Amino acid sequence: MLYLLDPRRSDQPFPDPAGAEREPDGLLAIGGDLSLTRLVNAYRCGIFPWYSEGQPILWWSPDPRTVLYPERLKVSRSLRKTLRKGLFQITLDTAFGEVVAACAAARPDSQGTWITDEMALGYQGLFDAGLAHSVEVRQRGRLVGGLYGIALGRVFFGESMFSRVSDASKVALAHLVEQVQSRGYRLIDCQVYSRHLISLGAQEIPRARFLRELDDWAGHACAAGPWQTFPPTAPLRETPT
Numbered sequence: 001m002l003y004l005l006d007p008r009r010s011d012q013p014f015p016d017p018a019g020a021e022r023e024p025d026g027l028l029a030i031g032g033d034l035s036l037t038r039l040v041n042a043y044r045c046g047i048f049p050w051y052s053e054g055q056p057i058l059w060w061s062p063d064p065r066t067v068l069y070p071e072r073l074k075v076s077r078s079l080r081k082t083l084r085k086g087l088f089q090i091t092l093d094t095a096f097g098e099v100v101a102a103c104a105a106a107r108p109d110s111q112g113t114w115i116t117d118e119m120a121l122g123y124q125g126l127f128d129a130g131l132a133h134s135v136e137v138r139q140r141g142r143l144v145g146g147l148y149g150i151a152l153g154r155v156f157f158g159e160s161m162f163s164r165v166s167d168a169s170k171v172a173l174a175h176l177v178e179q180v181q182s183r184g185y186r187l188i189d190c191q192v193y194s195r196h197l198i199s200l201g202a203q204e205i206p207r208a209r210f211l212r213e214l215d216d217w218a219g220h221a222c223a224a225g226p227w228q229t230f231p232p233t234a235p236l237r238e239t240p241t
Contacts, residue, residue: 005032005059012038014045017061017207026062026207033057034122036129043150043157044218046211048191053116063207066190066197068158073177074201082167083174088145089138090175093226096127099134099146103160115160123159126150130224135172135179144168147176149188153220156180157189173200179227186217 003015010033020028028047032038034057042048042059051058075083100123104115126132131152137145145168147161156176163169180188189210190202 002027003029005029005038005057007031007033010035010037011041014042014047014059017046017063017211020061020063026060027058028061029059030056032059034118034125036122036125039122039126039150040131040152043152044214046207046214048157049119049122050114050191051116052114057118060191061207062192064193064204065207065210066193066202066204067210068177068188068190068197068200068202070177070181070185070188072201072203073174074199075174079167079170079174082171087139088168088171089141090171091136091138092179092228093127093133095136095143095146096132096134096148097124098143099136099148099162100124100160102143102146102162102164103148105162123148123150130226133227135176137168137172137175139165139168145172147172151185151222153218153222154184154186155189155214155218156185156187158191170200187213 002021003019006012012032015028017028020026034049039049045061046065047059047061049057050060097120100115100120104120123132127134132148132150133156134148135146136143144164145162147158147169149156149158151157158176161169161172176188190197193204
């Protein structure tokens, strides 16, 4: 049975994720709004919004959960070579809206996008509050790849990524991992399974374990505000293939 959220009560508690539907996997609640308070509460509880244009807001907490432990990122020899060539320029938090818009753009193999205008405004609010961040990948000044997500405590909740040239999204992820490791983050939430993410070192874990780790790490004090690009404290190591 789905839990109905009141759009007039942004501070309304979410139900226990253990009560989420098995089919479709993880569907927990419907309705509400995408206010800053509601979104922060959702992510802190291991819940995220995901719906298409024309649908009500749907809230999810799938089981299992796909995560990436930063130290387990798989860096292939070819990606290492790409990173060393310096083909791309990387910045942080300088074009958040552009990255979200690029992620929202319909892909050739897709019928539409789940990043609605309402969703984009919600994440812009998180960015304005210093809780959302973007990694931008440029080539000769043109934005060719990137990703964005939410940071709470020592957990980064990855939302979406895009690539307009080969390897641009992989480069964005590699630089995200460098930055979150430098800042002491322990976990990157990837939400749902994809073969692409698994190939880069992500793994599926039981929802119960994810929620325990979320309790351990998301509550740590973390300064809000834009990320400044700075050299990582430890270089990425190549993963044998």
